[in-house]
Amino acid sequence: MLKKIIAGILIICLVFAIAVEPAQAMVPVVIAVPIVAAGLGYLVTTVAKLFLGSHDSKTEKEKKNPSEGKSPNKDPIPKKAYDILERIKKNGGRPPGGHIKPSLFKNIPREPGETEIPNPDKEVEYIRYDVDPNYEDSKRGRERIVIGSDGSAWYTPDHYRNWFQMPDIN
8 A cells, every 4th residue: 555655656746847847858738737637636545545444345246236146144155155065065076067176175274374164073074165166277266165074064265264154065
């Protein structure tokens, strides 16, 4: 955020210098005025967000259709994760088409910030599934569903940092 503010200030200073001495800078005032206005607008917006905070964190898609992709009752698990879990159940443990092959999940944090499944049973083996399909030249995404041999199911939106229990698959 600080880099953006500094960049905005530098742009305004540069444009101000051009506007004050357009003949020396060889840039017509007609070009300098809109650039100054844009720089000031950007700076004011950035500073306001920095000090006041951004109260609107919704994406444009969420603004147009706020219920799309959300589960009822403010559930942190998105509808698409429930849909994938249901398809895994119906397919006998196989992921839907377009998803990579599931793999063993050892429930051992490997990266900073990763955590174990809450209250894990050490006797349970876990299999992990991607929530989003994986096509050539695409990244896997961070969302996973982890299913235990005891039928427990877990959703993680952020690659094993936070866990939300889903309905058992039994």
